[in-house]
Amino acid sequence: RGAGGAMAESPRVKRRREDGEAEREAAETQPRDGAAAAAPFPLAELRLRRVLREAARGKAVFLHGEVTGPSGDGTDAVVILEKTPFQEEKISDLLKKHTKLELQISNDIYSTYHLYPPPELSEIKTTVVYPATEKHLQKYLRQEVHLIRETWEDYKNITLPFIQSQSFSIQWVYNILEKKAEAERIIHENPDPCNGFILVPDLKWNQNQV
Incomplete structure (x- = not known):
């Protein structure tokens, strides 16, 4: 693949980068x-x-x-569990509504607790890819990342064919355009045959928090 090499980085920087990549992939899963x-x-x-x-x-x-x-056959699935941000309008309920507080450590004026909110206030965003293919499993598997220098010929002959072979189905896009899915979520539709479009909220936005 031509001249190349890996750029070293500190464990802290590497951890932050990997966590950031994981956050973005969780948000972008559709x-x-x-x-x-x-x-x-x-x-x-x-x-x-x-x-x-x-x-x-x-x-x-x-x-x-x-x-x-x-039939007894197993089907693979990818499940992404993600803690949701706090919602300001629910903070009062979180503190008062049947919430269990369990002391962990106390030292002078400082103390640490485990807080157990009721189910309706402890939501976990769950994203599911089902059935999942081997491509999906590889996409979300933790992998080492390397920085590689490549020529245009390398990209054309090696990288581009690999990207094309690993591409995912975009059937979900056609489902929206044909109104087979998410029709009730359409905010605006321009029926122009040349420049028309459909506007739908991204799934990573809960439509409540701004």
């Missing part, structure tokens, strides 16, 4: 298949196979699971 959206994901039937990646800074974890069907 499980928008119209057919799959009709039936809820069978979470209770999911068997955890392995943890693909953790993002401590982003409070997210990427899981590889398997759902066993009636």
